[in-house]
Amino acid sequence: MNDRxxxxxxxxxxxxxxxxxxTSVFWAKGYDGASLRDLTSAMGITGPSMYAxxxxxxxxxxxxxxxxxxxxxxxxxxxxxxxxxxxxxIRGFLIEVIRYATEHESGAKGCFLASSVVTTVGQVEGVAExxxxxxxxxxxxxxxxxxxxxxxGTLPSDFPSRERAALLYDMxxxxxxxxxxxxxxxxxxxxxxxxxxxxxSSD
Amino acid sequence: MNDRxxxxxxxxxxxxxxxxxxTSVFWAKGYDGASLRDLTSAMGITGPSMYAxxxxxxxxxxxxxxxxxxxxxxxxxxxxxxxxxxxxxIRGFLIEVIRYATEHESGAKGCFLASSVVTTVGQVEGVAExxxxxxxxxxxxxxxxxxxxxxxGTLPSDFPSRERAALLYDMxxxxxxxxxxxxxxxxxxxxxxxxxxxxxSSD
DNA sequence: TGTTTTATATATCGATCGATATATAATCAT
DNA sequence: ATGATTATATATCGATCGATATATAAAACA
Numbered sequence: 223m224n225d226r227x228x229x230x231x232x233x234x235x236x237x238x239x240x241x242x243x244x245t246s247v248f249w250a251k252g253y254d255g256a257s258l259r260d261l262t263s264a265m266g267i268t269g270p271s272m273y274a275x276x277x278x279x280x281x282x283x284x285x286x287x288x289x290x291x292x293x294x295x296x297x298x299x300x301x302x303x304x305x306x307x308x309x310x311x312i313r314g315f316l317i318e319v320i321r322y323a324t325e326h327e328s329g330a331k332g333c334f335l336a337s338s339v340v341t342t343v344g345q346v347e348g349v350a351e352x353x354x355x356x357x358x359x360x361x362x363x364x365x366x367x368x369x370x371x372x373x374x375g376t377l378p379s380d381f382p383s384r385e386r387a388a389l390l391y392d393m394x395x396x397x398x399x400x401x402x403x404x405x406x407x408x409x410x411x412x413x414x415x416x417x418x419x420x421x422x423s424s425d
Numbered sequence: 426m427n428d429r430x431x432x433x434x435x436x437x438x439x440x441x442x443x444x445x446x447x448t449s450v451f452w453a454k455g456y457d458g459a460s461l462r463d464l465t466s467a468m469g470i471t472g473p474s475m476y477a478x479x480x481x482x483x484x485x486x487x488x489x490x491x492x493x494x495x496x497x498x499x500x501x502x503x504x505x506x507x508x509x510x511x512x513x514x515i516r517g518f519l520i521e522v523i524r525y526a527t528e529h530e531s532g533a534k535g536c537f538l539a540s541s542v543v544t545t546v547g548q549v550e551g552v553a554e555x556x557x558x559x560x561x562x563x564x565x566x567x568x569x570x571x572x573x574x575x576x577x578g579t580l581p582s583d584f585p586s587r588e589r590a591a592l593l594y595d596m597x598x599x600x601x602x603x604x605x606x607x608x609x610x611x612x613x614x615x616x617x618x619x620x621x622x623x624x625x626s627s628d
Numbered sequence: 629t630g631t632t633t634t635a636t637a638t639a640t641c642g643a644t645c646g647a648t649a650t651a652t653a654a655t656c657a658t
Numbered sequence: 659a660t661g662a663t664t665a666t667a668t669a670t671c672g673a674t675c676g677a678t679a680t681a682t683a684a685a686a687c688a
Contacts, residue, residue, distance in 0.1 A: 230664025231654040252544045254457035258646055269647075271666060279646065331546070340535070340605050341455045341544040353606040385616045389623075392599025396591070399598045402543050403556040413588045420592075423626050433634025434684040461676055473678075474636060482676065 233275065238289070240265040240275075245286040245294070246328040253283055253342045284348050290334050291356050297322060298394070299363050308371045312390065312418045315364075319394045320410045323401035332402035336395055360394075361387045378424055386421050393417060436478065441492070443468040443478075448489040448497070449531040456486055456545045487551050493537050494559050500525060501597070502566050511574045515593065515621045518567075522597045523613045526604035535605035539598055563597075564590045581627055589624050596620060 243264040247256045258279060262272050276282040301314035323332055331337070335356055343350045361384070368383035397410055446467040450459045461482065465475050479485040504517035526535055534540070538559055546553045564587070571586035600613055 228664080229656055229662075231656095231666075233665060234654095251548055252455055252457055254455055255545075255548060257644075259644085268667060270649095270668095273647070274665065332543070336543075336602060337546075338544045340539075340602065341541045342458075343534070343540075343605050343607075345454055345458060350605075350607050354608070357603065357606055382616075382619065385619055388599070388616065389596070389620070393592070393595050395598045395602045396595025399539060399543065400560065402546050402553075403560055404546075404553050405557070413585075413591065416585065416588055417592070420623060420626065423623065423628065425626065425628070431634080432632080432686055434636075434686095436635060437684095460674075462674085471637060472676090473638095476677070477635065 233271070235265070235267050235271070237275065240267060241286055241289045244282055245290055245334060246330060248283060248286055249328060249330040249334045249338050252338055253346060280346055280348075283342075283346060284352070287335070287339055287349065287352050291352070291359070295322070295333065295335075299360065302364060303367055308367070308376060308422065309418055311367060312421055313414060315390065316393065316397075316414050316417060317411070319397050320401075320407055323397050324405075324407045324410075331404075333398040336398040337402045357391065361391050364390055377422070381424075390421060436474070438468070438470050438474070440478065443470060444489055444492045447485055448493055448537060449533060451486060451489055452531060452533040452537045452541050455541055456549060483549055483551075486545075486549060487555070490538070490542055490552065490555050494555070494562070498525070498536065498538075502563065505567060506570055511570070511579060511625065512621055514570060515624055516617060518593065519596065519600075519617050519620060520614070522600050523604075523610055526600050527608075527610045527613075534607075536601040539601040540605045560594065564594050567593055580625070584627075593624060 243266070244261050247260050247264045250256075251260060258269060258272070261279075261282070262269050265272065267275075272282065276285055298315045298318035301318045302311045305311040305314045335353055339349060339353060343353060364387035365383040368377065368381060368386060371377040372379060372381050372383065400410060446469070447464050450463050450467045453459075454463060461472060461475070464482075464485070465472050468475065470478075475485065479488060501518045501521035504521045505514045508514040508517045538556055542552060542556060546556060567590035568586045571580065571584060571589060574580040575582060575584050575586065603613060
């Protein structure tokens, strides 16, 4: 169906890279605060190219959200899934969350979804369901590892996986919010061990 | 110094009520998304009256944030401080948070700070320190009651009050985020009891 | 009553907004 | 080479943005 070579003049910029730059602008300035001039300037393309490749401003915005969910916020989840013990997994997740919240390459603090996109729910059609899906997706992956530990016998058979996954995700949201308010990495790293312990407590 | 009667024509609108309406508009549309026409229309005043009474758009925005922190988000904290037992206090706090997140009179979901203001950190001068102060204020009040319970002997002497207060606040942020994404009151009420228990766990 | 002071109402400012019409450039198909 | 197709560049559209100049209305002071 889709040949590698398409008809007509090929585009002179990298689609995903442009989307990434647009994400940074939306992240830093918000949906309405990001003007088309801000966006196209950061993307390195002209207005008409943006409209031709991405649709209008709203469609570009939704594409940045989808791209972000797919590609940008996975390090904590991957740490959670690959660390050897469940303790190390939780610790790794929280450390990566804090690192991400405070040291993102774009210079923005927090999380695109939690710090910017959340404002446009109810204002930009299509946003609410994407945010809800992102929560559901992350919690499912978190709960899955807890379930695997239960199956392996390293967690008790009545361990409330889904409940603890939700709590872990709430901790993530808390860190994102604090980072946005200017909290430092060091401030947030302090009670990680206590949180690891609490997330695994049986009683 | 300030006589009750001031010189000149008295203003024809209620200052705090206008501020409250402005808050709703900023909450629903964000800082840049809220136009002066949106704002003045909701406030029931004309443009020049807004500028005369509140300054410019940015100053109005900061005033809505201050007013919101002072007056609008206290129900959960008050429940936390007035309930008889510490268990009931935590339960009451979480229930009030969920109610607030899903049933605010303005129709907006979530929390003004967590769902809108957070986007404008780094964009509108004066916002970051206000958000940080709001976190600090809430956590201090939460930790204070834990400390009181320790003093009363209803919590162990090594109970980590500040740490648990922070976790309780993170739960709040999680609920606000979920509410913004469209989660229902019922969905969020499910694991309250488990959370009450976990927040008080000693081991 | 007249002066001063503050608030409101009308009208409108220049700047910027998102979006596009038009023309040109670069590729594939024939 | 020629036509079809897609991307880019320039210029600019009407609408709306935040903000204000001017004139009028309503109060306290003299």
